[in-house]
Amino acid sequence: MKGNGPSAAVYESLKKKIEAGSLSPSENLREVELANQYKVSRNTIKKALLMLERDTLVTIEQNKGAKVRSYSLDEVLDFLELRSVLEGFIIRLACAVLRETDIENMKRILDTMRVLKERQELVSYSQHNQKFHQVIYDACPNKTATNLLMNLKNQMKKYNTKTILIPKRSDQSFGEHEAIFEAVKNGDPQGAESLMITHIMNVRKVFQENYQLLL
Secondary structure (H helix, E strand, O other), X not given: OOOOOHHHHHHHHHXXXXXXXXXXXXXXXOHHHHHHHHOOOHHHHHHHHHHHHHOOOEEEEOOOEEEXXXXXXXXXXXXXXXHHHHHHHHHHHHHOOOOXXXXXXXXXXXXXXXXXXXXXXHHXXXXXXXXXXXXXXXXXXXXXXXXXXXXXHHHOHHHHOOHHHOOOHHHHHHHHHHXXXXXXXXOOHHHHXXXXXXXXXXXXXXXXXXXXXXX
């Protein structure tokens, strides 16, 4: 949380709603309505909106007020292209330092992902997908790279889980994670990097082909 007090509480609440998609891109965030909703002053709302603007989750225009930040298709595709490079770099470094317990954890997560895919519990599948990647992020010794990646992912969080809902993407996704895991288990950093880049670029392709469905 960014500090304490009512502004920070409102900030956290709105941030979660934006990232979850409860507040849609370009949706107006009217100060009076928010002040009534949260039972705080308009000044408190102003401070919370400024914090969200600094996180690039909200845009504020003079005489027009605040809106949830929207992203064009090109912006999302640029993000995913950059993410592919960072994810590849991170897994290559992580391969050298992953412990046996980390690899066992990845295997357990992967087994759960298989079950969830078969049950078509795709939201839970996506959550475990994030856990799979988090093991790699936690192991990576270059924290500047992982912090940069997480900042980018947080900005696009409302899009990150949606591609898995596209028909047949879950099968493709699981196969990609299986291949990444095998490369990691076999101590193949170059192979893991290449497979991770392919995985993220496939997400990019799915998004490009289904943009209107994923808004």
